[in-house]
Amino acid sequence: MAIFYCVPEMASPSSLLSEEQFLCSICLDVFTDPVTISCGHNFCMACISGYWNTTDQCPMCKQRFYTRTELRVNTFIAEMAAQFRKLVQVKAPSSPGEQPAEPEKLSCDVCTGKKLKALKSCLQCLTSYCETHLQPHVIAPALKRHKLIDPVDNLEDRMCKKHDRLLELFCKTDQTCVCQFCTETDHKTHHTTPLEEEFGERKAQLGKTESQVQQMIRERLQKVKDIKRSVEVSKKDAKREITDGVQFFTALVQSIERSQADLIAVIEKKQKAAEMQAEGLINELEQEITELKRRCTELEQLSHTEDHLHLLQRFPSLCSPMNTRNWSKISVYSDLCVGNLRRAVSQLEETVTKEMLKLCDAELKRVQQWSVDVTLDPDTRHHNLVMSEDGKKVRDGYRQHTLQHDPERFWNVPSVMGKEGFSSGRFYYEVQVEGKTTWFLGLMRESTNRALLLRSPDNGFWIARLIDDQFCPIGGTRVCLQKKLRRVGVFVDYEEGQVSFYDVENKSHIFSFIGDTFTEKLYPYFNPGRYDDGGGDNSAPLVITPVNHTD
Known part of the structure; x- marks a missing residue:
């Protein structure tokens, strides 16, 4: 009896907390109906009974029991545990560091009655603890080895569904989390690493991904500004x-x-x-x-x-x-x-023509605001063509030149593409055609077969040809020209599916391909024609000229 009264008298809450023997290592709470099994370890009767439903070992020392002994309550430990519980209940409300769990915060799984906020979650016990109930993990040597993390919900999801063991490894082969038993069965030949190692790699990858996502956000915010500006x-x-x-x-x-x-x-x-x-x-x-x-x-x-x-x-x-x-x-x-009536209609026609000229002049000025700098791509030019060093002029060279084979190069038709491709918006450029008897100008798709002889919109070409002083859109209707063309303007509205040609000198519209749907990058297309095409001297070059923005 002297010993019984000595312990509660001398013990303080802190010294009681250091008495590991009053805590069940299964529920980590003060013993309820404590029992002592044959290896000498103590547990709550309900805890050890439930534990033995799945295994025949001691939770502490892992000793295996081939015959289960009858469990009886250890009255001495039960009385000591009751005293311990009273002292803990007196301590809990006055603890300055503990707070009742807020509705949105994770609460302690051990608290009875009023739930306190969880401070840590144990991956081995699969339980979240408040500051008071966490103390055994801080002071008990056996529990110190448990891994504690910030409070998380659904701790059971961290257990292997097949082996009921902690998921502590990552299978790189199947890209999934596994337990130790999994590496000895289904994932035996797979490449596995500790979760901490994979966590480090993935976290570094997350940083890169976050940077990429932030860059995408910035690009899209800029695109929003561009679209608003376009509107x-x-x-x-x-x-x-x-x-x-x-x-x-x-x-x-x-x-x-x-x-x-x-x-x-x-x-x-x-x-x-x-x-x-x-x-x-x-x-x-x-x-x-x-x-x-x-x-x-x-x-x-x-x-x-x-x-x-x-x-x-x-x-x-x-x-x-x-x-x-x-x-x-x-x-x-x-x-x-x-x-x-004929004279009246004739006068009206003159008025319409005059007003149309004004409109065409205004239209040409508007499309010229989308002017871009176009340069010829030497990697695509036909072996008969001669280009200037600045990539702005091209003409037929009368003979073949030795060029390196390139899948992007034109081999059947004396043509060349522009270096710059366009996959959205509007763009405009001008080409001097003065002194030529024939030529081809326009746009082509990036993926178009360069060996094709039939160049039409169906084959990815939106081009026009000058022949016999007639403007001949390939796939369109011929246009008779009142004056010789000296400079041609080419305008593209990608979203509208439109390619238009203008007589820059006369400030008039010649022809438009309309109603097409562009789905890939478009490139300017140039073909100066052979030197003797068109029934005359066609040696003059096609010249990409700067756009003269007139008021």
Whole structure:
């Protein structure tokens, strides 16, 4: 009895906490119904009974029992544990370092009643502990070897489902976490490393990935700015086009209204003149008719007379020719407006042409704002072609040149591509074609077969050819040119699927490929034609020229 009362009297909460024998190594709580098994270790009756349902070893010393002994409560340890529990309960509320678990924080798995916030989670015990219940892991030699981490939920997920052992290794072969038993069975021949080692590698990789993701974020934020800026530019362009369109159609409507009014006035004036002419003719005819009727009456009367003298005297005056007009060649024209409508339409056409020239001039100025610097790619040029050192001129060289074989090179057609490719947006460049009898210009897809002879949009070419002073889009309708082309502008709207050609000198639009869908990079295409193509000297080069931005 002296010993019994000595322990609680002399013991303080800190000294009690150092008494490892009062804590169950399975639940890590103060003994409840403590029992002592034959190897001398103590456990809660419920804890050891449950443990022995899965194995026949001692949890502490791993001694195997082939026959299970009857478990009886150790009354001495039970009484000591009760005293220990009372002292701990007195200590817990006054501990300044412990706080009740907040709703969003992980709580202690051991606390009964009011749950305190978990301080650490044990990977061996698969339990989270508050500061008080963590003490055995701090002071007990057997528990110090357990691995503690910051509180985490679902600790059971850290156990191997097949072997009920801690997942402490990583299988690089199958890219999955495994336990030690897994390396002796299913993953026996696989390459495994400790989780800590793989963790270090993956964390370093995470840093790189994070940097890449941040770079992607920055790129996308910049793209958002670019798109917003494009929208603003598009709004300005749309507003300008609306203004130009309204001005054009207003001028056109006004011209039509003026032409209509002039046509009506001319026709009405001519009609009125015709009516007045007809009225005068009718009056004159009616007078002649009256005079003829009078003479007819006199002649009838004279034909009935028996007076010889009277008939002979009146006969000369009545039978002499009357002073009347020859009406066989007199007529009033019914087609008074012949030529008037044609002249009105001709004037209207002149007005439309003038306004169209203004629009084309404005359109060319707008597309010129998308000008880019284009340089020829020597790795793609045909062996007959000669390029300038600056990559801005190309012409037929009359003979073959020794060139290194390159899959990107044109071998069948004397052509060359631009170095720069474009996979979005709009771009524009100009080419001098003066002095040439034939040439090919336009765009081509990056993946297009360079050996193709048939160059059409279906085959990845959007190009046009000059032949017999006619502009001939391959796959399109020929355009007759009023003047010789000296400089050609090429404009591409990637998203709209449009390739347009302009006569820069005359500031006019020539032709557009429209309605295509571009899905890969496009490159400028140049073919100066052979030196004697087109029925004349075609030795002049194609020259990529700077764009002259006019006001």
